[in-house]
Every structure is written in C-alpha cells, then in structure tokens.
Amino acid sequence: MRILRYSFAGALFALASSPSALLAEPSYGLAMYGEPALPADFDHLPYANPDAPTGGRVVTAEVGAFDSLNPYVLKGSVPWQLSYLTGESLMGRSLDEPFTLYGLLAESVETAPDRSWVEFTLNPAARFSDGSPVTVEDVIWSFETLGTEGHPRYSTFWSKVAEIAPVGERGVRITFNTIDRELPLLAALRPILKKSQWDGLDFANNDGITVVPVTSGPYVVDRFETGRYVSLRRNPDYWGADIPFRRGTMNLDEVRFDFFGNETAAFEAFKIGQVNFTRETNVLRWQTQYDFPRTRSGEVVLAELAHQRPTGMTGLVMNSRLPQFADWRVREALIQAFNFEFINETVNGQPQPRIESYFGNSPLGMTPGTATGRVAEMLAPFADTLIPGTLEGYTFPVSDGSERNRAGITRALDMFAQAGWNVGSDGVMRNADGTAFTFDIVVETSAGEVKSIIDIYTQALSRLGITANVISVDPAQYRERTDKYDFGMTYFRRGLTLSPGNEQYLYWGSEGADTIGGRNMMGVKSPAIDAMINQLLTADSNDDFIAAAQSLDRLLTAGRYVIPLYQWNVSRIAYDATLHYPEHHPIFGDWPGWMPEVWWSAAP
Template identity: 60%
Template sequence: MTPEFFSRISRQTRAILATGAVIAATAIPVGAEPMHGIAMYGDPALPADFTHLPQVNPDAPKGGRIVFAESGSYDSLNPVIRKGRAPWQLPYMIFETLMGRSYDEPFTLYGLLAESVETAPDRSWVEFTLREEARFSDGSPVTVEDVMWSYETLGTEGHPRYAGAWAKVETMEQTGPRSVRFTFNEADRELALLMGMRPILQKAQWDGVDFDESGVDLIPIGSAPYVIDRFETGRYLILKRNPDYWGRDVPYMRGQANFDEIRFDYYGDGDVVFEAFKAGEASTHRETNEAKWDTQYDFPAVQSGDVVLSDIPHKRPTGINGFVMNTRRDQFADWRVREAMIHAFNFEFINQTLNGGTLPRIRSYFDNSVLGADIENPAEGRVAELLAPHAGALLPGAMEGYALPASDGTERNRAGIAAALDLMAQAGWTVQDGVMANAAGEPFTFEILLSQNATESRQIIDIYASALGRLGISPTITAVDSAQYTERTKAFDFDMAPYIRGLSLSPGNEQKLYWGAALADEPGSRNWMGVKSPAIDAMIDAMLEAPDQEGFRAATKALDRVLTSGRYVIPIWYNNVSHIAHVKELRFPDHIPMYGDWLGFQPEVWWWEE
C-alpha cells in the first residue's frame, strides 16, 4: 500500500482501513531496539553482517556506460515537485533515502543513509540514525536537519505522492546528534517503512529558492552515486558516477552503480525508440509487446550476436485482469451462472488469436508469487485452518481446489459450451427456441460496458460474444468515452466490465477497499463485483494481524482461494517474463530478484564487460 492510495479515498473508507490497521498493530511483538533493517512482516532475510544484496554481483567491474532511448521529453530537473516534466528516473538516480529496498524480498528495507532503524513494539513511531560518513555529492555531510527539512518540505510543498504519509506524522523530532524520530497519529504498520523511503535533499541548496518552481536552471544536489553531468532539454541527459561517492562500501550499495555514465536520449514515440536501438543509438531496449518480441527481433545485430535477447522472469503477483461480473445484478448473483460465463470464455482460442498463444492465464489473484494459493489442490495446514470456520459458506473449490476450464483450442469449444449449458440449467436457465431463458420465458441477457479506447478489451469481447451466442445469449456491448466509463463504474452501473487490480507482495489495508463487505455499496469503492463475504473479511483481518511472514502468507493464500472460487472475474492473461534486448557488453547477475525487471534492476545492478 502507498500513501497516494489514502489520498484518493473517502472519510468512511479511511475509518474502515484505520480500524484494520489498529487490529494489525496489536500483533506486533514486544521489544524495540536499533536494527540494520526492517520488514513489513517478521524479520529481514539478511543478517546484520550481510555484505551485499543477493541480487547483485559484488565483484562487478566499474566502468563503461549504458544508453537508453526514451520516448517523450522533459522540461525540468526537479523530480520531486508537481510542476514540470522531469525524467522519471531522476528520483532514484540522484537522491538517496534513509533505507533502501531489497527487491528480492516482499517488503524489506536495509540501511542506506541510515545505519539503523528502531521502531516501537506497536510501530507507533520509528527512529532512524544517520551514518556519520553520509555525504552529499558536493562533500557536505547529510544531517538530521537535512532529513527533517526534506520530509516537511516534500510533505507540504512537494509532489502529492509524498503528502499522504506526511499527513499521518504527529511529530518529527531530533532525538540525538544523528537521530530523528517520527511519531504517527494513527495505527498503520506500513508507515514505519514508508518513512524510510523519502528522498533526502540538501537544505542549504534551497535557501532563498522557490522550491516548487520547475525548470532546468537549478541542478538538485543529492547523495546518490550519480550526478547530472550534461543535458540538453528534451534531447538528452547524461549522468556520471561520482568518483568520491561516500557509500561505495555500504553493504546495501556493493555491486550497484557500476557504470561510469548513464545516458538518456529522447525520441518522439515508441516506434522511433525501437528503430534507434536497432540502429545502435541505444545499448538496451525493453520490449513489452509479446508478438513483437517473437517476430521483430531478428535484425542483423541479433543474428551476429552483438545484441543479446534476455528474458527476465519475476515472481510478482499477477493481480486480477479480466472481466468482472457485478453480483449486485440478478443475472450474476448465482455462482453457477458466473461459472457458466467462465466456461463459455474460450481462453485458449482467444489467447491464440490475439497473442499467438504465448501468454499464460491468470489462475488466481496472487498467482505467480509466494502469496499465491496452490489453488488446484486441496487447502492444507494453516490455510485450511483459517478457512475451516467458514467452510459451510464457501463456494465449491475453496477448500478442495479449483481449476479454470481449459478448451481444446478450437473455436467451437464444445466441452466448455456443454458445461456452461449444464450450469445454466442448474441455475434455472435453459435454451428455449434458441434463446436462453428462465421458467417464465424471460431471456437471459446482460450489458458489457467498455471504454471506447480499450482496443484489446473490444477484440476479446467480440470473440466472447460470438461464443455466448452458442448459449442463446446475446449480450449488449456498450462502448462509452472514458469520462462516462469512470462515472458508470464508480456508480456500479454495469453488468460486466473490464477489470484490473494490481496486487503487490506486501498487500495491506487496501484489500478492504478492493473486496471488503463494508465498502461494497459505497460508490467509488474498488469492490466492483459487490462481494460481501464474511470469509473474505476474516482472511483480510488474519492477514493484517499476522505476527510473522508465515502467518501472513497463509492468510493471503486463504484469501486467494476464497476470491478465486467466488468466480467474480473471468481472468485473462499476464506476462511472467520481461524482455530486454541489449548489447553483448551489458551484463546482469545470474540471481534474478523476486521482483524481476523492476525498480532497482536496470541499470542499478548491471555492468559493462568487454
């Protein structure tokens, strides 16, 4: 969960989520002492005497350069304010934070500018102690005064993304020559981590300067390994490694910041960026189009071996992406109807038609991660224990296992259509004179709401509507502009609609907003399916109350089982691999972090080697 999340929700929603945070806080073990790191649940994976992060090569050579081709432009070098367009990489490249995140763990921070972190047993406050050797790029020390000024300024004058967490700080005080403490005004165990993740700026640089003014006349001073070297607004930006970087021996930084130079060149659009890479103007390119990766990366530099094609797997949750059914509507109140809709959705044929059959299907909400349930097999151990009190109310599959139907890949999908007809009959719907209808002869129909610019969704639905026709169902497909789409979905004025919920490896109170019963009828909530399930609410509470990583994972897996077996969404696909084409001299470690190609990966842990 992020501070921006709280800035977008209602007062009632805040109160409900705060209640969940209070519940969570009661499970924090007693005892507080300075630590080398802090985890959202349980203890950090690495010991206090760790020498480097597991996802780096601590012996990576220093030198060389990496060149990125970027679409778009920029007109500002201040990335922490609302105004202007600054290169999105700048906050991570020129500023440092008190703690650094390890992307090989769900949500754990280790000391960077801070040598230690200490928090109350209930995490009502957190205290950081700065490293004595921490320095800005101009050689001046990083002080508590810089830290306090940065937090207050960012929280009140900076980009809105910093305001949410700052609003929860009751007091900020210096507690020692190099220590600062934040005390919170509400219970939220995540705040202790969020407070370690704010960029630290040099206060003296901004004396007499309008902080929120955008532009390129003032180059921000940070403490990170890189400084801005040369630039031409909108055309290129060059960062060079500071030879006097203070933190080269900090364990968290070993094996990182290996390039002498990082260059960003700016082009008009994505197609031009790709052509620039093919022409040798850039040394790396990230491809997000699966079909393009399979068909357009056979150009001469690839054939000669000068360009390498690397697939980077990840273990991030899939989240849920597909078409949600609104259970507030009579058509979808019966789980057997929702299951029939899933059987009629010919995933294999649609995937082959649109993606060449290359993308895997989402099997559950936390699929592809350590939080995902072994959904196709019976619940066991702690997961089964958590679900047992609700067994009588759970839908089939939650306890014994649930598998999405798989077709033979042909367009007719005979088995799927037959199963759908049987399920509809069980729910009181049969085909009468070619039309699906109930005993009273009333036809079964529903509206699928789409946004006009959702091209892929429309392609999917056109194929799906044809399949529904074999069931005697003729859905109404309505495409509206984005404003109308937002208005209607906020009011739950739809029967079926495209639905995407990204989920992280550190889910928290936001789960109540996504599928908690208390918010199911609140307009604007993200519980589009309208589910009201005591089991879901109990699993969220168990997740928030978990005292350790093992309990947290069990509760999340139990939640995953209840959500998936609820048949609320017709899931489509996800991509569990990132694709990066790069010159052969660019290398990365063998150990891929849990988050894969994500923040902290390229260029941070890459290096140049002839």
C-alpha cells in the same frame, strides 16, 4: 524482543525462532521476520558487481506518453521508473530477500519489540542532488506532506502514524496508532524530499514539469521533452556511491526513456539500435521477430530469466461497482465466455501458461482443492458469506481450444440465467427489467496486443447478446477514466511480491474502493478480504503469514473479479551486447532495483 530467523531458499520460506528476549537496539538492517540475511559488515548486495565500471547509457522504449515528472502526487502521468532512480528513502529493499531493508539515507534503524515505533538515524553524509544536507526537518516534512497532500497511496500509512518527532540532531522517531508489523518497513521506504524547495508552492497541484522535485538519488533529470523522452544523468557527486547498499549499482552515465505511440514503433526503434534494451511480453513476437540483422551479428543479446515472485494478476478487471458486475455469477459467466485457449494460440502462436491465482508460482499461493489447516480456520468465521469456490477450491475454465467455445458459452448462458439475465427473441441479453447488458471496455490507444485480445472476446460476447463498447483513449484520458472508475472492464496488472503487506489494502481493501485515484480497480468490498490483509500485517509467525496469504489468494480468485491472461514467470529481455549484468540473479528477478540499477556498459 523475540527474534525470528527468516530466510529464503529455493523460493521456500523457513522460520526458526530464538528463545532469547533482547532489548531494541540500533541495527544496520530490518526484516519483516527475524534478522537480515547479510551480515552487518556486508560490502555489497549479492546481485551487484562492486567492480563494475561506470559510463555508457541505456535507452528503453516506453509505449505512451507523460506530462509530469513528479511521481509523488496524483496529478499527471509520470514515467514509472523516475521514483526508483531519482528518489531515495531511509532504507532500501534487497531483491534477494522477501522483505528485508538495508540502510540508505538512514545509517541505522531501531524498533520496538512489538513494532509500535521505529527510529531512524540519518547518515551524516546524506545529501540532496543540489549538495544540501538531508535533515530531520526534511524527513518529518516529507512524511507529513506526502501523507496529507501527496498521492493517495501514501495516505493509508499516514493514517496509522500517531506521532513523528525528532530525536537529537539526526534521529527521527515514528510512533504508530495500530498494531502492524509492516509499518516500520513502510516508514523506511517513504520518499524523502527537500522541504525548502516547496516553500510558497502548491505541492499537490503544480504541473510537474516547471518544478521537478529535488531528491537525493543517484540520477537527476538532465533533459526532457514532454511526452517524447526523458534523459537522466548519473550525478557524479552522488553522496551514497560507496555505501554498501549502493556499491556496484547505478553504473550507467545516462538512463533514457524514449516514448512511442505503439508497440510496433517501439520495436522498430530497438531493431535499428535507437533503443538498446527492451522487455518483450509478446511470446509470438519473441519467437518470430527477433531474428534481425543486429541479433544475427551478435550486437543484440537475447535472454530468458526466471524469477520466484508470485504471478500477480494480469487480465481484464471487471468493475463490480456497476450493477451488471456486482453478481459473482455474472462475473463467472463472463470468464466462461472468454476463450483463453483459443486466444492464447491466436496471439502467442503456442500455448502459454495461464495465471491460476494471484499468488501462484510461490509458497503464498493457494493450494488446490478444499481449504485445510490454518487457512480453513482463518476463513471459517466468514463461511456463510463466502463466494462459492472459496472453501471448496476454484479453478478457471479450460476450453477445447476451438473458436466457437460451445461448452463455455453454454455454461455462460446458464450462469447469466441464474443471475437473472436472458437472451430475448431480439437476440439481446436483458434482465427482468428489460435493461440490455452493455458496458464499456476502456483501453489505451497504444495497447496493441490487449486490443487484439479484446476484439476476439467482444465477438464472443456479441453471440451472447452482449454489447461491449471498446473505447480507445490517450494516456491522459485513460488515467482520468480509470481514476474515476468510469469503465466496465479495462486491462489490469498487479505485480505481487513475496512480502505482501499494506499495499494489499490499496489493491483490494474496502476503505479505498471508492477513493478517486485509488488502486482497488475491481471495487471489491469484502470483510473477509480486509480481515485476511489484517492477518498478514499482524501475523507473529511465518506459518500464519503464509496461511493469511493463501486465504487472501482464495478470496480474490474465487471472487472472479479479473479474467486472467498469461503468467509472467519468465522475463524475456533483449539488449545491446555492450550492456552487462551480474551472474547472480536475485529471487525477485527483473524487478525495480535490478535494471538499470546493477547493469553496466563495457565492450562485449
């Protein structure tokens, strides 16, 4: 097996290859490229405190509601944190390495030199929260059931499995039907559920409240009131408290999520101490509204934490399935009409950096200007079909900051005209058939800041003769409409990591563009994008991996599918002074696996 050393320092990738060819053998960890950074005898993750005390609680404010506690099926709206805190997989991700996993339910992993199969050996101590052992039968059932009856996000992986079979009493081997270096790592991250719990039950269609999945994680659902709160209790008999991956983590006795109807109510709950941790995404509120009594007394701590993740994409996504959004020139016109600089100043009080591309803030982001080197080579086969700006380079427009945005509106009208849309004598924009340009912008009722942004935007659109109907719906209706792609625009957030892989097919792959409940919200179907995702998954060198990511970034950005908002390169958090986290901050920053996982409670 060719060994490729993979490390991360200062957010830059470095690759060194070893000439030795070794046979596959069991290992304590698994990396996308090369070997894990931590040694086989590591004691704890570098961003965890092995001496942290246990006890205390954290309470967060969530805006919206929930009607299910089963995160493994499509049905229902579930608190997003649940699968991270109650569920477990065969291995766990390190937040200090782009894509390296360490043993969790599995004590070791072995994979073929070409990654055509992977074999896991279960830790004999692994137990579900009811005390029953995690068995090979549970593992195989979980893979099959999630792949065929679970949430659609699991089906793509399952379609690439040729065989899953037991190996002895504690081993499971999974053989794949396609070349994809990431598949062994994805297999390691599949949730493992208790098979016998579901005997005689409909896994996909239960209500998610009367039957809560039995899992092996450190927390269990203790108390809840549907739509209002969920309280998780640390399991004092948790099987894995002393394995290296878990040592110093999951220290808080209670993790509670309180749900509120809007951001204002959630913030007020934090100010009076009903909630003791919050993430602030509104810069203006962070700058102007956190000088309250509990902050001045030192009961509340404010912190700004940088990270080295890609910016991802946050903004208003356009549904290219609809005929009025299918033309890239229309999407460009709608981007030109969005007066980011004026909106930025109005909403935030001072300029905040705009998202420039999907993988910005990282080595995976596209470079300015014309594509060169391996990026140009990868995109060359698709040159005749690429949207203008892909090869030449594309940047989002910058206005003069005035409310009227005259230059942007002028460019928008020109792009609309090129696409066959013009404003008639009645002031309405129509195409050659006389069809008026109108669409729905669907948002949740709780999306206060987003609605403020949309209100400013729709005023600009009205000056172009466009009618944008803003439809506010409750979380259940929002989920139903977005699952069916029943919108013209909606708020969109895709967090991206330093290890992009198969999830990119879910986000923007052609195959899932029309799958109900899928994640390709923009509806893009592009052979070039599909090819770049495939390059990510089959690259046998770090250089090709980076080039594939940069090529994908160009395709998505120049595709003009999303009107981007602000970068999230700094996390702004406020928390009770009794809560603490280790000094060492992982490169992924404030990300699932960090809070509440490595926090603890103690006197300030």
